[in-house]
Amino acid sequence: MLKIVLDCYGGDKSPAVNLDGALLALERFPDLSLVLTGDETELKKGLEGRTFDSSRIEIVHAPEVIGVDEKPTDAIRLKKESSMMKGVRLLREDDSLSGLVSIGSTGALVAAAQLRIGRLKNVIRPTFCPIMPKIPGGIVGVCDSGANVDISADMLQQFAIMGSIYLESVYQVKNPRVGLLNIGVEEEKGDQLRKEAYKLLSETPNINFAGNMEARELLAGDFDLVVCDGFSGNVLVKSAEGTALQMMKLIKSKIYEKTLYKLGAGLMKPMFKELKDFMNYQNYGGSVVLGARKVVVKGHGSSEGTAICKCIEQARQMQVSGISERIEAELPEYKKVIS
Amino acid sequence: MLKIVLDCYGGDKSPAVNLDGALLALERFPDLSLVLTGDETELKKGLEGRTFDSSRIEIVHAPEVIGVDEKPTDAIRLKKESSMMKGVRLLREDDSLSGLVSIGSTGALVAAAQLRIGRLKNVIRPTFCPIMPKIPGGIVGVCDSGANVDISADMLQQFAIMGSIYLESVYQVKNPRVGLLNIGVEEEKGDQLRKEAYKLLSETPNINFAGNMEARELLAGDFDLVVCDGFSGNVLVKSAEGTALQMMKLIKSKIYEKTLYKLGAGLMKPMFKELKDFMNYQNYGGSVVLGARKVVVKGHGSSEGTAICKCIEQARQMQVSGISERIEAELPEYKKVIS
Numbered sequence: 010m011l012k013i014v015l016d017c018y019g020g021d022k023s024p025a026v027n028l029d030g031a032l033l034a035l036e037r038f039p040d041l042s043l044v045l046t047g048d049e050t051e052l053k054k055g056l057e058g059r060t061f062d063s064s065r066i067e068i069v070h071a072p073e074v075i076g077v078d079e080k081p082t083d084a085i086r087l088k089k090e091s092s093m094m095k096g097v098r099l100l101r102e103d104d105s106l107s108g109l110v111s112i113g114s115t116g117a118l119v120a121a122a123q124l125r126i127g128r129l130k131n132v133i134r135p136t137f138c139p140i141m142p143k144i145p146g147g148i149v150g151v152c153d154s155g156a157n158v159d160i161s162a163d164m165l166q167q168f169a170i171m172g173s174i175y176l177e178s179v180y181q182v183k184n185p186r187v188g189l190l191n192i193g194v195e196e197e198k199g200d201q202l203r204k205e206a207y208k209l210l211s212e213t214p215n216i217n218f219a220g221n222m223e224a225r226e227l228l229a230g231d232f233d234l235v236v237c238d239g240f241s242g243n244v245l246v247k248s249a250e251g252t253a254l255q256m257m258k259l260i261k262s263k264i265y266e267k268t269l270y271k272l273g274a275g276l277m278k279p280m281f282k283e284l285k286d287f288m289n290y291q292n293y294g295g296s297v298v299l300g301a302r303k304v305v306v307k308g309h310g311s312s313e314g315t316a317i318c319k320c321i322e323q324a325r326q327m328q329v330s331g332i333s334e335r336i337e338a339e340l341p342e343y344k345k346v347i348s
Numbered sequence: 349m350l351k352i353v354l355d356c357y358g359g360d361k362s363p364a365v366n367l368d369g370a371l372l373a374l375e376r377f378p379d380l381s382l383v384l385t386g387d388e389t390e391l392k393k394g395l396e397g398r399t400f401d402s403s404r405i406e407i408v409h410a411p412e413v414i415g416v417d418e419k420p421t422d423a424i425r426l427k428k429e430s431s432m433m434k435g436v437r438l439l440r441e442d443d444s445l446s447g448l449v450s451i452g453s454t455g456a457l458v459a460a461a462q463l464r465i466g467r468l469k470n471v472i473r474p475t476f477c478p479i480m481p482k483i484p485g486g487i488v489g490v491c492d493s494g495a496n497v498d499i500s501a502d503m504l505q506q507f508a509i510m511g512s513i514y515l516e517s518v519y520q521v522k523n524p525r526v527g528l529l530n531i532g533v534e535e536e537k538g539d540q541l542r543k544e545a546y547k548l549l550s551e552t553p554n555i556n557f558a559g560n561m562e563a564r565e566l567l568a569g570d571f572d573l574v575v576c577d578g579f580s581g582n583v584l585v586k587s588a589e590g591t592a593l594q595m596m597k598l599i600k601s602k603i604y605e606k607t608l609y610k611l612g613a614g615l616m617k618p619m620f621k622e623l624k625d626f627m628n629y630q631n632y633g634g635s636v637v638l639g640a641r642k643v644v645v646k647g648h649g650s651s652e653g654t655a656i657c658k659c660i661e662q663a664r665q666m667q668v669s670g671i672s673e674r675i676e677a678e679l680p681e682y683k684k685v686i687s
Contacts, residue, residue, distance in 0.1 A: 080536065116532065144594040155531050158539045192494050192582040193455065197419065200497045200579065224583040225590030240539065243531040244563040244580045248587035251564030255483040256595055259626070263619050273615030280602050280609050287598070 011040050012106050013304075013324050014099055017047035018074040018092040019113020021311045024048075027112070028055045030317025035065055037318065038325060044099060044106065046071045047092040071095035074113070077310065081116035085124065097121045100303050108304030108324035110295070112312045118305065119156045119298060127302040129333055131340040133161075135300035136168045137239070137307075138175065139246055140293045145230035148293055150176055150185075152236050155243035156298070162205035165189070165236050169216045171299040171336050172234040178330035179294075179323060182233050188222030190237035190245060195221070202238070210236070215339055224248070253288050291316035294323045300336065304328055350379050351445050352643075352663050353438055356386035357413040357431040358452020360650045363387075366451070367394045369656025374404055376657065377664060383438060383445065385410045386431040410434035413452070416649065420455035424463065436460045439642050447643030447663035449634070451651045457644065458495045458637060466641040468672055470679040472500075474639035475507045476578070476646075477514065478585055479632045484569035487632055489515055489524075491575050494582040495637070501544035504528070504575050508555045510638040510675050511573040517669035518633075518662060521572050527561030529576035529584060534560070541577070549575070554678055563587070592627050630655035633662040639675065643667055 017027040024047055031043050042065040045052055049070035056066070073091035075084045088094055093113045100109045111118050119137050128135060137156035140148045152168035153160070169187045176182040189206055191199045196207055198221055210218040222232050224245050237245065260281075264274045274281065286292060295308040295316075304327045308320040327333075356366040363386055370382050381404040384391055388409035395405070412430035414423045427433055432452045439448045450457050458476050467474060476495035479487050491507035492499070508526045515521040528545055530538045535546055537560055549557040561571050563584050576584065599620075603613045613620065625631060634647040634655075643666045647659040666672075 078534075080534065144598050158531070190583065192497070192579055195417075195419065223590075224586035225593070227587055227590055228594040229590065240531055241580045241583045244529065244583045245587050247563035248566055248584050249591040251562075251566055251568065252588040252591040253595060254564070255567045256592060256627075259483050260619075260623065263622065264616075267619075269615050270619050273612040273619075276608050276612030276615070277603075280599075280605075280612075283602065284599065288595075 010042050011325055011328060012042050012044065013321060014044045014046060014096040014106055014109045015317075015321065016093045016096045016109065016111035016113055017045050017052055019077070019111060019310070020308075022313070023112065024052060024055055026312060026314045027317055028052065029314025030312070030321060031066065032059060032061050033314055033318035034321040035061055037322070041065070041321070041325060043067070043321075044069055046096040046099070048072055069095060069099060075117050077114050079114065079117065081114065081120040084114065084117040085121045093117060094121065097125050101126055106303070107328040108306065110306045110308065110317070110320045110324050112308040112310055112317060112320075115155070115296075115307055118307050122298040122301045122305045123156065126305065129300055129302055130337045131342055132300035132336070133164050133167055135298050136171060137296060138172055138299050139290070139296035140180075141228065141246065141249065141290065142287055142293055143230045144228045147182070147230065147233070148180060149227060149232060150234045151242050151246050152234065152299065153239040153242050154246050154296065155239045157239040160202065160238040162202060162209045165206040166209045166213055167300070167340060168236045169210055169213065169218065169234065170339055172236065173216050174332055174335045174339065175297065175299055175327075176233055178332045178335065179326045184217045185233035186219040186231065187216050187234045187236060188219055188226070188232035190224065190235050190241055191221035192223070193221065194223060206236075250290070257285065257288065291319070295320040297323065297327065302333075304333070349381050350664055350667060351381050351383065352660060353383045353385060353435040353445055353448045354656075354660065355431045355435045355448065355450035355452055356384050356391055358416070358450060358649070359647075361652070362451065363391060363394055365651060365653045366656055367391065368653025369651070369660060370405065371398060371400050372653055372657035373660040374400055376661070380404065380660070380664060382406070382660075383408055385435040385438070387411055408434060408438060414456050416453050418453065418456065420453065420459040423453065423456040424460045432456060433460065436464050440465055445642070446667040447645065449645045449647065449656070449659045449663050451647040451649055451656060451659075454494070454646055457646050461637040461640045461644045462495065465644065468639055468641055469676045470681055471639035471675070472503050472506055474637050475510060476635060477511055477638050478629075478635035479519075480567065480585065480588065480629065481626055481632055482569045483567045486521070486569065486572070487519060488566060488571060489573045490581050490585050491573065491638065492578040492581050493585050493635065494578045496578040499541065499577040501541060501548045504545040505548045505552055506639070506679060507575045508549055508552065508557065508573065509678055511575065512555050513671055513674045513678065514636065514638055514666075515572055517671045517674065518665045523556045524572035525558040525570065526555050526573045526575060527558055527565070527571035529563065529574050529580055530560035531562070532560065533562060545575075589629070596624065596627065630658070634659040636662065636666065641672075643672070
């Protein structure tokens, strides 16, 4: 039996959607059981009258909720009784638990994963890796996307190894093409860090390093994994998300300008629906923390039940595929130099 | 008479489009004269049989061309006889010349502007500033977008001042709202540099600092100027450009999937045309180097004549509006600390 913790609060429509996701996942994976954290009375009420195997669900009471605007380090220090931090504590202390899924504050979850869960052997710092759809099909992962703003070439090498293992294990991407985010494709581009990283990645045997990548290539399909510092990775992902969202808005507003356009858009409705589904990150699973001692998956705050079920599936797949063992086996030994 | 140098090579359709742009600009601005650099025979041939005031055009022979793939520092050192470097040399040495427009290699042009043209008083480093369209209307500038990857809070403050003056002088944006690119909106977000810059920008009297900005807000309309290091600025702009381009491609390919869609798209043709024009950066002018002793404007490599004319207009407007004098007057005195 595989046991995963589900933080039932912190999303736009929590806890209703979290419970939906939990029941969907239980139905889908007979080997799964779940620990739900959150307000016990509310969660019990939310489950009333629904059909599920009660032996596979456990509720752990946690009365507080971490808001999206709270400062992450304060939240993990002060909100010990929150659904998220209770989940983190359970995950850390209970060996029978293999992962945690949350749709709450990204900052708090990533900080908690880094500071409370501990790291796998030889991992310098865990990394936060979202997944995006590529226009010609398939997905692209971005390591790191905001967890680590101060970075070294060694860390970028580790992100490349961990990200490649993740894409192979969970998304069946064979020999993922790794790109180093840079401001030009030539080897000598970028600052000292990028030059060092380029050299190190070129010499790393167990990855498929494909050279520097410019930001405009993110969705074009040539790369499966982007490695970068957390600052520029965050900018990369959010700029793409924001642009896609704003373009859809623009198209929508333009359609309403003329009757002819409305008519045309009517004929193209299934296409626009497809486009919307395609751009909807919920369909690709959550973002994961790689390199932490246990699996941590972060779903989007506006997730519906199906998206949360997808995140649980992801956490399950990470455990089943033995990703942590592979990371420990494949990372080069790291001896911290005391400076 | 205002005299501007036009580098006539380095673009996808050079020199034909450069000559088109030159003649359009001469027609449009009676106070303008141009110095064209490039292969004299070719340029003369390209002008044959066309109507223009020959007293306002001068051709300076430059037989070489800098390719887009050449390493910028090598190019500016070795290709002294290129149309771009000849233009840069003329600009530096001839006081009657007020600006240079080029659609050639961005890297070479920015490096040449930084290393050969010199800086205005108190400028630490010139910055490279492209302009993008905002979805609700208007434009947003990004300072810096690749010229400076190693950066200090002082430099970000200067980018904010120079960028604000530029937007006011050339685009008539009143009191531009300045955002500091960061990985969250809260004051304490980001690395040490961002925290220092936040404080410094808050204390800068002659700008309208509106706080931290996340990358997803770039096109949303809330900010008129983004200040950032050149690495993340480059990622910000290219990720947005790439996403817009890929989405248009996706829509186009989907339209061809079904007859019904083709029919619908037919009705919406003017809308798609509008959308394409809207996303076409050529319509917004080139990117400029701010803080150099003379005006430098970089147009897109795939520019047509009208876009090049727009770049010449921009260079002219920068000169006419006295942007350099304002920058010198408004930048705080900078004393370099020898470390």
